[in-house]
Amino acid sequence: MSHSSFRKKFSRIQDIEYMFVCKGFTVLVFRGGNQDVVDMPLFEIERELDRHSFFRIHKSYIVNLQKVRELEVNDCKVGIRMNGQTLPVSRRRKRALLKVLGNRK
DSSP: OOHHHHHHHTTTGGGEEEEEEETTEEEEEEGGGOEEEESSOHHHHHHHSOTTTEEEEETTEEEEGGGOOEEEEETTEEEEEETTEEEEOOHHHHHHHHHHHHTOO
16 A cells, blocks of 8 residues: 555544554554554554654554543553553653653643
8 A cells, every 4th residue: 555545545544543563564443443454564654644643652553642541550661541452652652652742732
């Protein structure tokens, strides 16, 4: 899938809650848990996204910052709770994520 076809197929990118890599494919998760699988690497999709709305929290996960409602903190680990799942936040992305979330209005 080319970049332009990604934008056409997912013209309502803001409806994506998060995305993750699974067996070489990228899985897009929408509100309510609906999913779509695309044959495009996460890093290529990341280039198409608004950096103010989406944030890479882990090498395998990108979240829509507008959809983040709950953080979990356990033993110095941070996770994001979305659609009944806890998404991992890498140690190296934790500080930047907390700063971005703290700056949201």
